[in-house]
Amino acid sequence: MKVLIVGSGGREHAIAWSVAKSPKVDKIYCAPGNAGIAEFAECVNIKAMEFDKLVAFAKENAIDLTIIGMDDPLVGGVVDAFESEGLRVFGPRKNAAIIEGSKAFSKDLMKKYKIPTAAYENFTDPDEAIKYLETAKMPIVLKADGLALGKGVLICNTLEEAKEGVKTLMLDKQFGDAGNEIVIEEFMTGREVSVLAFCDGKTIKCMTSAQDHKRAKDGDQGLNTGGMGTFSPSPFYNDEVEAFCEKYVYQSTIDAMASEGRPFTGILFTGLMITEDGPKVLEYNARFGDPEAQVVLPRMKNDIIDVMEACIDGKLSDVELEFEDNAAVCVVLASDGYPEKYDKGFEIKGLDTFKDKDGYYVFHAGTKFDDNGKIVTNGGRVLGVTAKGKDLKEARANAYKATEWIDFDNKYMRHDIGKAIDEA
Numbered sequence: 001m002k003v004l005i006v007g008s009g010g011r012e013h014a015i016a017w018s019v020a021k022s023p024k025v026d027k028i029y030c031a032p033g034n035a036g037i038a039e040f041a042e043c044v045n046i047k048a049m050e051f052d053k054l055v056a057f058a059k060e061n062a063i064d065l066t067i068i069g070m071d072d073p074l075v076g077g078v079v080d081a082f083e084s085e086g087l088r089v090f091g092p093r094k095n096a097a098i099i100e101g102s103k104a105f106s107k108d109l110m111k112k113y114k115i116p117t118a119a120y121e122n123f124t125d126p127d128e129a130i131k132y133l134e135t136a137k138m139p140i141v142l143k144a145d146g147l148a149l150g151k152g153v154l155i156c157n158t159l160e161e162a163k164e165g166v167k168t169l170m171l172d173k174q175f176g177d178a179g180n181e182i183v184i185e186e187f188m189t190g191r192e193v194s195v196l197a198f199c200d201g202k203t204i205k206c207m208t209s210a211q212d213h214k215r216a217k218d219g220d221q222g223l224n225t226g227g228m229g230t231f232s233p234s235p236f237y238n239d240e241v242e243a244f245c246e247k248y249v250y251q252s253t254i255d256a257m258a259s260e261g262r263p264f265t266g267i268l269f270t271g272l273m274i275t276e277d278g279p280k281v282l283e284y285n286a287r288f289g290d291p292e293a294q295v296v297l298p299r300m301k302n303d304i305i306d307v308m309e310a311c312i313d314g315k316l317s318d319v320e321l322e323f324e325d326n327a328a329v330c331v332v333l334a335s336d337g338y339p340e341k342y343d344k345g346f347e348i349k350g351l352d353t354f355k356d357k358d359g360y361y362v363f364h365a366g367t368k369f370d371d372n373g374k375i376v377t378n379g380g381r382v383l384g385v386t387a388k389g390k391d392l393k394e395a396r397a398n399a400y401k402a403t404e405w406i407d408f409d410n411k412y413m414r415h416d417i418g419k420a421i422d423e424a
């Protein structure tokens, strides 16, 4: 069969790698892709938000299955565009992707269906938001309702900071219309865990857990980023936490979406905080996490095509997900300066070192071929270096060893990815 993947990051590279393993697949295309994805897929110069062009390409090339990796097209309704032309596509429709596209929607859903989450209020009026803050307990969390590249969340320690935050989001519109509405929620402390799950509208099957490192600098300092590294599984996601979430979070969410007339098909990513009062939902995403996908997919034993087709056909209950009994760590190599200003266009050396090494992967995020055919840096997050090991400590040592095989000007990484493992 022929598969089209939509996206251009490390997540889509990991998806392409996984799809390429399926004996059912003869040909992979990726729109727009990157220099690493080009190893498995023919990259097509169509952007993820060009729905008409994507649909036309899928028709002209008799694509059997399209997989949407990114949030923007999902929230914008790309799945509906494919389905209206009778094309098979993996991902939630627009009316279900809203679970990621609107934080106010997802908070109201959790409240209505009693899914554990932080206490909150939604605001469309900045004056009302400020009035609420004046009597609220600090620290407090402000979230832009809409998509903001993972950067629309402000943790405010004082009332002054919180008032400034309302101004940034709602008046200065740092994230555009995403800040027309904001959620103000209780600050929680605890361990964060990401749980990605396949869904077919009524059944949900969770993958192995992972933990992201969102801040740019060591010790969880610096600005929030898309994610600087991950490990899987999380030692903090123990049997008790898992049993609680199975009872009160995952199936409840899928049932809630179905009850609202918004059946969820695709990947549901639940961001959890394990607090002293038990696990609570931080957020939902409607797609694989990045870089979570870069540690979870290399550990998955199933043929990803079988699982995705079962989701589309409503037959996920027949599937048993299986993961290797090992661990994986991904360290993101970024351009120094990310997530703010950074230079790009530097040659990347050492990529070939990964070719003959089992259990080591280099997933490309911001890379491209220059005019001479050399692979150069082309974004903030450049590469994800993933390694497996028999346990988390071995995987971490392997991943950091592999980061040394790669060289480019401006190379930046965190040195404490997986440090939490030592505290488990």
Ligand code: AMP
Pocket: 118, 141, 143, 150, 153, 155, 185, 186, 187, 188, 189, 192, 214, 271, 282, 283
């Ligand atoms: P989100 O995009 O909602 O996952 O938020 C981004 C990051 O902000 C999360 O991964 C947490 O580290 C942090 N965060 C979000 N909500 C809260 C909260 N209520 N309390 C503490 N930290 C939070």
Ligand code: GLY
Pocket: 150, 212, 226, 227, 285, 288, 289, 290, 291, 292
């Ligand atoms: N790594 C977090 C995300 O993909 O949203």
